[in-house]
Amino acid sequence: MTVGATLTVAWITTRVGNRRLTIERTDRHRLEQRESIAALLDAGLDFTTTLVSAANGQIALRRPPSSDEARENATKTEIAYLEEKGSIRRAIVRCMLIITDDTVRQELLRLSRAFNEVNSQYRKHSKGEEKVDSERTKELVTAYDRKIADVQKAAMKRFKADFEEPKLLTRVGRSLSTHMMLN
Numbered sequence: 159m160t161v162g163a164t165l166t167v168a169w170i171t172t173r174v175g176n177r178r179l180t181i182e183r184t185d186r187h188r189l190e191q192r193e194s195i196a197a198l199l200d201a202g203l204d205f206t207t208t209l210v211s212a213a214n215g216q217i218a219l220r221r222p223p224s225s226d227e228a229r230e231n232a233t234k235t236e237i238a239y240l241e242e243k244g245s246i247r248r249a250i251v252r253c254m255l256i257i258t259d260d261t262v263r264q265e266l267l268r269l270s271r272a273f274n275e276v277n278s279q280y281r282k283h284s285k286g287e288e289k290v291d292s293e294r295t296k297e298l299v300t301a302y303d304r305k306i307a308d309v310q311k312a313a314m315k316r317f318k319a320d321f322e323e324p325k326l327l328t329r330v331g332r333s334l335s336t337h338m339m340l341n
Contacts, residue, residue, distance in 0.1 A: 198266075262309070
C-alpha cells in the first residue's frame with residue numbers, strides 16, 4: 159500500500175512539475191513576443207519621425223540657395239534615417255521569427271511591405287530624382303504609420319488574454335493538495 163501511495167505521489171509530483179515547466183516556457187515565449195512587438199512599435203514610430211525629417215531635409219536641399227547649414231542638417235538626418243531604418247528592419251525580422259499568431263504575422267507582412275515602399279520612395283528623394291511626387295511620399299508615410307497602428311491593434315488583441323493568471327497551475331495545485339490530504 160505505501161509503495162503504491164509513494165508511486166502515486168511521485169507520478170503526481172512529476173506531472174505537476176512538467177505542467178509547471180510547460181507553463182513557464184509558454185509564459186517566457188509570450189513575454190518574448192510582447193517585448194519584440196514593443197521594440198518594433200518603438201523603432202517604427204522613431205523611424206516615422208526620422209523619415210519625415212529626412213524627407214523634408216532632402217526637399218529643402220533642392221530649393222536654391224542651399225546653405226552649408228542645410229547640407230549639414232540633411233547629412234545628420236540622413237545618418238539618423240539610416241540608423242532608424244536598420245532598427246526597424248531588425249525589429250520586423252525579429253518579430254517575424256518570434257510571433258506565432260497568424261493575425262499579427264499578417265499585419266507584420268503588411269508593415270514590411272509598407273516599409274519597403276516608403277524606403278524606396280525616400281531613396282528617390284535622396285537621389286534628387288525630378289519626378290518624385292511629394293504627395294505620394296506623404297501617402298506612403300501615412301500608410302506606413304497606419305500599418306504600425308494595425309500591428310499594435312492586432313498585438314493588443316492577441317496579448318490581452320496573456321495578462322490573466324494561468325488557470326492550469328491553480329487547478330493542478332489544488333488537485334495535488336487535495337490528493338495529499340486524502341492520503
